[in-house]
Amino acid sequence: MADLLINTLGLPGWLGWTITAVVAAVLILNVIAGGALVFIWAERKIAGRIQDRLGPTRTGGKFGWLQSLADGIKLLAKEDLMPEGADGMLFRIAPYVSFCASFCAFICLPFAFDVVGQRLNVGVFFVVAVLGLEVFGVILAGYASASKWSLFGAMREAAQVVSYEVPLGMCVVVPVMLAGSMDLVTIAEKQSGWFTNWYLFHDPFTFVVFWIYVTCAVASVNRAPFDLAEAESELVAGFHTEYSGLRWSFFFMAEYGSMFLVSALAAVLFMGGWNGPIPLATLLGLSEGTGDTAHYLVRLVGLANLMGKATVGVLVMMWIRWTLPRLRIDQVMTTCLKYCTPLAAVMFLGAMLWQIALPGGVIPVLRTPAATVREGWLPGPGGSPPASAKASDVAKVGS
Amino acid sequence: MMTGLAMLVDAMVAAPLPVAAINWHSFFFLVFAALACGFAVAVVAADNIVRMALYLVFSLGATAGLFFLAGAEFVGAMQLMIYVGGTLVLLVFGVMLTAQGPFVSLKGSGRDRVVAGVVGAVLLAVLLQAAFSVDAWRAPAQGVVADPSATPIGMALVGLRVDEPAAGSPSPNVRPGYLLPFEIVSVHLLVVLVGAAYLARAKRRKTPRAIEVAASSEPPASRAEHAAIGRDRSRGASVLTGGR
Numbered sequence: 001m002a003d004l005l006i007n008t009l010g011l012p013g014w015l016g017w018t019i020t021a022v023v024a025a026v027l028i029l030n031v032i033a034g035g036a037l038v039f040i041w042a043e044r045k046i047a048g049r050i051q052d053r054l055g056p057t058r059t060g061g062k063f064g065w066l067q068s069l070a071d072g073i074k075l076l077a078k079e080d081l082m083p084e085g086a087d088g089m090l091f092r093i094a095p096y097v098s099f100c101a102s103f104c105a106f107i108c109l110p111f112a113f114d115v116v117g118q119r120l121n122v123g124v125f126f127v128v129a130v131l132g133l134e135v136f137g138v139i140l141a142g143y144a145s146a147s148k149w150s151l152f153g154a155m156r157e158a159a160q161v162v163s164y165e166v167p168l169g170m171c172v173v174v175p176v177m178l179a180g181s182m183d184l185v186t187i188a189e190k191q192s193g194w195f196t197n198w199y200l201f202h203d204p205f206t207f208v209v210f211w212i213y214v215t216c217a218v219a220s221v222n223r224a225p226f227d228l229a230e231a232e233s234e235l236v237a238g239f240h241t242e243y244s245g246l247r248w249s250f251f252f253m254a255e256y257g258s259m260f261l262v263s264a265l266a267a268v269l270f271m272g273g274w275n276g277p278i279p280l281a282t283l284l285g286l287s288e289g290t291g292d293t294a295h296y297l298v299r300l301v302g303l304a305n306l307m308g309k310a311t312v313g314v315l316v317m318m319w320i321r322w323t324l325p326r327l328r329i330d331q332v333m334t335t336c337l338k339y340c341t342p343l344a345a346v347m348f349l350g351a352m353l354w355q356i357a358l359p360g361g362v363i364p365v366l367r368t369p370a371a372t373v374r375e376g377w378l379p380g381p382g383g384s385p386p387a388s389a390k391a392s393d394v395a396k397v398g399s
Numbered sequence: 400m401m402t403g404l405a406m407l408v409d410a411m412v413a414a415p416l417p418v419a420a421i422n423w424h425s426f427f428f429l430v431f432a433a434l435a436c437g438f439a440v441a442v443v444a445a446d447n448i449v450r451m452a453l454y455l456v457f458s459l460g461a462t463a464g465l466f467f468l469a470g471a472e473f474v475g476a477m478q479l480m481i482y483v484g485g486t487l488v489l490l491v492f493g494v495m496l497t498a499q500g501p502f503v504s505l506k507g508s509g510r511d512r513v514v515a516g517v518v519g520a521v522l523l524a525v526l527l528q529a530a531f532s533v534d535a536w537r538a539p540a541q542g543v544v545a546d547p548s549a550t551p552i553g554m555a556l557v558g559l560r561v562d563e564p565a566a567g568s569p570s571p572n573v574r575p576g577y578l579l580p581f582e583i584v585s586v587h588l589l590v591v592l593v594g595a596a597y598l599a600r601a602k603r604r605k606t607p608r609a610i611e612v613a614a615s616s617e618p619p620a621s622r623a624e625h626a627a628i629g630r631d632r633s634r635g636a637s638v639l640t641g642g643r
Contacts, residue, residue, distance in 0.1 A: 017423075090449060122476045129480035136456060136487060143449050143494050151494070158491045165484075181550070 024117040028106045032257040037068040039256050043318050050322040078245035085146035086242070094144060095243070095250035098137025102257040105130040109264055110185045112274040112302035123184035124172055127265060128165070131220065134258060135161040138222075138239045141251070145242040153238025156228040160332055164219040167340035171213035174206055174351050175199045175269040184265075188273025195277035200270040203358070205350035210270045212344050214316075217262035219336070221255065224321035228329055256314075263313025264306060271309055274302030427468055434461035443515075452490040459483050473552060556581045 041056070044067060048055025060066025082091055108123040110116035120126050135157055142154020178199055179187040191197050199206050219226040230238030240251050267273060327335065438458035445451045459482045466475035555576040 087447070087449070090453065093453075120472050120476075122472050125476045125480070126472070129476050129484070132480070132484050132487070133456075136453075136490070139487070139490055139494065140449070140453065155491065155495065158487070162488065162491075 024107075028103065028117060031106065031260070032103060032253055035260050036253045036256040037072070039259070039314055039318075040071070040252070041065065041068045042315065046315070046318045047322050050319070072249070075245055075249045080245045080247065081242070083146050083242050087144040087146070090140050090144035091242075092247070094137045094141035095247045095254070096137070097140060098134050098254040099250045099257070101130055101133040101136065102254040102261065104133075105261050106257070108184065109261065110188060110268065110273065111264075111306055112299045113185065113189065115299060115303060116185060119183070119185055122182045124176055124182045124187070124265075124269070127184070127261070128169060128172055131258065131261065132161065132165055134254060137251070137254070141243065142239040145239070147242050149235045149241045150239050153228075153230055153235050153241070156329055157222065157239060159329075160222075160226065160228060160336075161220055163333060163336045164216050164340075167212060167336060167344040168216040168220055170341070170344035170348055171209050171216060172265075172269065174209045174348055177348075177352065178202060178206070178355060184268050184273075188268045188275065191272040192275045195272065197275075198270060198272040203351060203354045205347045205354055206270070209344065209347045209351065210266070212340055212347065213266060213270070215335070216340055216344075217266065218317055218320060219332070221258040221262055221317075223255075223259065223317050225324040225327050226332055227321075227326060228332060259314050259317055260310055263317070264310040266313055267306055267309035274299075274306045276301070276305045424468070428465065431461045431464040431468060434458070435465065448493040449490065452486055452493055455489075456483055456486050459486065 041064070045055040045063070056064030056067035058064060059070045082088065105127045107117040108120040108126050110119070110123075138157045139154045142150040142152075142157070145151075175187055176182050179190045181187060181190075191199060195201065200210050201207065222228075222230070228238075230240065235241070240248055243251065435458050438454045438461065441454040442451050442458060445454060459478065463475045463478040463483070466472075466478055557576070557578060
């Protein structure tokens with residue numbers, strides 16, 4: 001888009017880049033904030049239905065559509081309290097640290113082919129690294145609140161997140177190995193075609209790895225049954241006991257943002273990203289070269305695909321939350337260290353051996369040959385994409 | 400709208416804004432460098448260990464920003480994962496060890512500050528002298544570096560140098576790369592891991608501990624005391640299993 005602004009419209013370079021950056025940032029912010037609004041409403045409804053009640057019914061019509069909005073207004077109007085013994089600076093900054101970490105990870109998450117804030121060569125790695133930083137805000141909040149409940153919650157969270165990063169990283173490595181790239185766009189692009197091309201169905205090992213990833217992802221974003229950090233029956237509300245008003249809602253936006261992020265990451269890594277289960281675009285003869293309208297249509301469908309998959313992931317997390325009881329801290333640690341980590345290691349090894357022994361899959365017919373990376377993004381002989389890649393892309397958009 | 404935009408652009412060309420003349424790469428470099436240095440000073444100046452850790456995180460994060468700015472995405476992500484993530488563990492231990500104790504506020508004496516300042520100044524002088532003595536670093540940045548990729552690094556670590564094929568070699572992909580150092584480091588880390596697990600494992604004592612003897616021989620006087628024993632024991636277990 002920056003190239004479009006600068007080369008086609010003739011804007012000066014700095015202005016083009018600034019506009020592009022602002023547009024991308026605002027779009028991502030909207031995904032997080034708007035997503036949080038919708039998901040909080042959905043969480044209330046789902047929790048209600050699972051517990052055999054109705055959930056919100058009055059605000060904004062029959063289904064309580066406006067419940068989250070009403071909550072938001074209430075939170076804005078709430079008094080912003082700070083405990084007497086709190087470390088003021090840390091207490092104020094903690095929610096923003098959490099939120100910024102969640103936001104940063106979205107920067108290199110592709111929503112469709114080319115619809116990505118900043119395409120990074122090490123996208124997966126970046127997302128996992130930044131996702132681990134979210135816990136910083138939680139620990140700071142727990143420490144700065146000068147409350148023992150908060151501190152307990154923060155310590156639990158730290159132990160949990162640091163432990164679960166290990167199996168999570170191992171699970172993420174498997175699709176990286178299969179795709180031969182850490183670039184999220186390339187990984188998703190390699191799974192295009194029928195749904196049998198998805199890494200989820202690549203071999204039995206990746207199928208298991210996916211479920212380990214789901215477990216670790218739920219744990220790393222602190223959702224039940226791993227929500228030890230805010231166990232309300234033992235720790236009141238854990239790390240955010242002392243927070244109220246807008247600061248508290250920032251923690252929630254960060255939490256829902258991370259939920260969406262790990263779900264979208266699962267979709268990209270294991271479920272074909274923006275590629276639907278049936279390659280509709282290819283069957284209908286639409287492709288990059290068909291023309292502008294088709295070009296954007298394909299991307300729009302891809303965007304809807306990825307959003308749909310990520311939303312399903314978030315809904316599954318809610319379903320899990322309201323179904324399973326909370327684990328004890330030692331059970332959480334056992335799950336991670338004694339089950340998830342060794343299992344992930346063995347599955348990683350298995351997937352590697354499978355890739356060596358049966359690179360074509362058991363039944364080659366099932367593997368449609370559509371999984372080719374689009375031209376222009378292929379790494380050149382030196383491992384770097386050719387310089388013409390971006391120029392040709394602009395030409396395509398402009399034509 | 401297009402004409403309006405064009406007029407806007409024309410107006411800008413007619414009266415060039417000073418912003419257009421800024422070298423944005425240098426600008427962002429200076430921003431990140433200033434952030435890194437400023438927070439580094441704040442680490443030293445702060446007297447609360449958690450605040451120090453927070454400033455350290457910001458400083459290291461700004462350094463990661465410098466790496467991203469230089470196009471070294473892999474190193475930048477590494478910086479985020481290892482240093483910033485490592486500071487996280489530091490923070491946890493800082494909180495665990497100092498949250499209640501007399502170390503909440505760490506203030507060095509005046510003599511310490513003077514010694515530290517002299518040592519720091521000497522180190523800075525040496526580093527600055529070394530940095531400015533490299534001629535290549537003083538020349539203005541030029542040209543566009545090819546988009547770096549993590550693939551050559553990974554291939555080199557498993558023994559294939561795809562980035563620098565050997566001159567005159569019949570098959571350019573069979574240079575040794577960094578396989579041996581990589582394996583040595585891996586084995587070293589494995590040894591450290593096993594050693595840590597050995598040191599941290601729950602020790603099975605033949606003889607019961609004093610507190611267990613007390614608990615088994617005579618019933619606790621009060622319910623509160625009983626609860627205290629249980630809590631003590633469970634906390635010990637969670638510390639053992641809680642680490643990385």
